[in-house]
Amino acid sequence: MLAKRIIPCLDVRAGKVTKGIRxxxxxxxxxPVAMARYYYEQGADELVFYDITASNERRGIMLExxxxxxxxxxxxxxxxxxxxxxxxxxxxxxxxxEKVSIDSGAVRNPAIIxxxxxxxxxxxxxxxxxxxxxxxxxxxxxxxxxxxxGGRVFTGRDAVEWAHEGERLGAGELVINSIDRDGTKSGYxxxxxxxxxxxxxxxxxASGGAGSPDHLRDAFTRGAADAAIVASIVHYGEYPIPExxxxxxxxxxxxxxxxxxxxxxx
Amino acid sequence: MIAIVDYRAGNLxxxxxxxxxxxxxxxxxxxxxxxxxxxDRVILPGVGAAGATMENLRALGxxxxxxxxxxxxxxxxxxxxxxxxxxxxxxEEDCAACLGIIAGEVRRYPSSIDGxxxxxxxxxxxxxxxxxxxxxxxxxxxxxxxYFVNSYYPVPADSSAIIAESDYGVPFTAxxxxxxxxxxxxxxxxxxxxxxxxxxxxxxxxx
Numbered sequence: 332m333l334a335k336r337i338i339p340c341l342d343v344r345a346g347k348v349t350k351g352i353r354x355x356x357x358x359x360x361x362x363p364v365a366m367a368r369y370y371y372e373q374g375a376d377e378l379v380f381y382d383i384t385a386s387n388e389r390r391g392i393m394l395e396x397x398x399x400x401x402x403x404x405x406x407x408x409x410x411x412x413x414x415x416x417x418x419x420x421x422x423x424x425x426x427x428x429e430k431v432s433i434d435s436g437a438v439r440n441p442a443i444i445x446x447x448x449x450x451x452x453x454x455x456x457x458x459x460x461x462x463x464x465x466x467x468x469x470x471x472x473x474x475x476x477x478x479x480x481g482g483r484v485f486t487g488r489d490a491v492e493w494a495h496e497g498e499r500l501g502a503g504e505l506v507i508n509s510i511d512r513d514g515t516k517s518g519y520x521x522x523x524x525x526x527x528x529x530x531x532x533x534x535x536x537a538s539g540g541a542g543s544p545d546h547l548r549d550a551f552t553r554g555a556a557d558a559a560i561v562a563s564i565v566h567y568g569e570y571p572i573p574e575x576x577x578x579x580x581x582x583x584x585x586x587x588x589x590x591x592x593x594x595x596x597x
Numbered sequence: 598m599i600a601i602v603d604y605r606a607g608n609l610x611x612x613x614x615x616x617x618x619x620x621x622x623x624x625x626x627x628x629x630x631x632x633x634x635x636x637d638r639v640i641l642p643g644v645g646a647a648g649a650t651m652e653n654l655r656a657l658g659x660x661x662x663x664x665x666x667x668x669x670x671x672x673x674x675x676x677x678x679x680x681x682x683x684x685x686x687x688x689e690e691d692c693a694a695c696l697g698i699i700a701g702e703v704r705r706y707p708s709s710i711d712g713x714x715x716x717x718x719x720x721x722x723x724x725x726x727x728x729x730x731x732x733x734x735x736x737x738x739x740x741x742x743x744y745f746v747n748s749y750y751p752v753p754a755d756s757s758a759i760i761a762e763s764d765y766g767v768p769f770t771a772x773x774x775x776x777x778x779x780x781x782x783x784x785x786x787x788x789x790x791x792x793x794x795x796x797x798x799x800x801x802x803x804x
Contacts, residue, residue: 332764333721334742371789376722402614407744407787427610429787452644454718454746504720532708534720557721587722587742592790 334587336376336558371404373572374589382412401427432457435479448501458502462490463510508538516542524554544578599624600636606645615786641680648691676780700754743783
């Protein structure tokens with residue numbers, strides 16, 4: 332049986348880590364390489380980096396960060412933010428990322444999912460979607476709408492329908508980020524996470540809203556998530572990853588035991 | 598020198614980074630038959646499909662080199678992920694005929710178990726049971742988690758080749774060893790401290 336994964340998320344702006352509260356008022360919380368190493372040693376199962384000010388002139392800075400991280404941590408990590416072409420993806424993968432995360436770019440150009448899957452394999456392609464509850468209506472049967480561009484643009488697309496489309500096009504994993512919950516510490520949106528997780532055959536990652544250990548437990552049990560992204564809950568030292576894992580293990584959730592081993596050479 | 602076989606697949610650099618991190622700096626990503634023949638150890642890493650991997654290995658002239666000059670010549674060999682799968686006779690993936698270094702075949706994970714859907718590919722950390730002692734696992738606790746990304750799993754014809762197992766819907770072979778040929782279904786270069794330890798152990802096996 333697979334362990335449920337805990338995935339710290341590092342928002343990176345101009346080479347520094349920030350954490351957005353509802354995508355506003357970013358607070359600098361540190362150096363991405365140092366934070367990556369810290370979470371790796373703490374037992375994070377995977378990491379995700381979002382380049383939140385992705386633009387062509389800054390792409391180089393992010394690639395340097397990815398390369399530096401890949402030399403120091405030996406767990407999978409994904410990189411997202413502003414990836415629009417196969418070349419963007421290739422650059423990030425060659426710099427050492429295991430996966431690329433595509434979001435608004437995939438809504439605008441869904442073919443990028445299938446092209447990426449063909450070029451690099453489905454396991455490399457994470458489709459991340461920002462979802463917001465805007466109410467059930469005929470064209471939005473789930474009531475959850477896909478939004479893009481940092482939550483500013485409503486697409487009119489149904490989140491469940493988009494998840495199925497993403498899977499069909501070759502995404503290897505789905506990240507469901509609730510705009511309503513992001514930064515609120517009020518818990519993941521279990522409803523949409525479960526609805527999507529139970530209707531696709533690829534792993535689903537819950538995102539947005541973690542504020543306490545029981546939120547993670549709920550994501551893995553009631554939300555049927557395979558993994559959960561954490562940010563503020565770990566960035567400010569409130570709940571270190573080992574403590575989250577102890578809680579989850581006691582609650583009967585299978586998690587990975589992080590171990591420390593001596594390797595002779597260094 | 599450790600040769601990392603370049604067969605135009607992804608994930609070659611992460612094995613090199615892990616080796617360098619461990620202090621094994623004499624390693625090179627290469628598609629040169631001469632360099633692979635001259636290497637002390639050979640690693641076949643990767644992410645990819647069996648059909649494309651075999652096509653590339655044949656097109657580069659490396660399929661025979663790996664079989665005759667590495668596996669049969671007693672050179673320490675490590676296959677990772679697709680690198681374990683192509684060692685067998687054949688794979689259900691792309692109905693590929695593979696290297697035939699280890700007798701057996703490669704099957705797809707079932708899409709459901711007892712009526713409950715099983716997500717395929719398996720992506721994530723799974724516990725690995727060491728079913729037969731082997732120096733590659735020296736210092737690694739039995740039951741440690743390793744990182745897997747697979748839709749297919751190997752089924753050796755002779756179970757004595759199996760050194761570790763795991764479960765994903767079905768029990769499956771997670772690592773094999775037959776003399777100098779060792780291979781893992783998991784990505785040891787992405788499996789944290791436990792994976793690095795295996796990689797380090799491989800680099801220290803007597804040639």
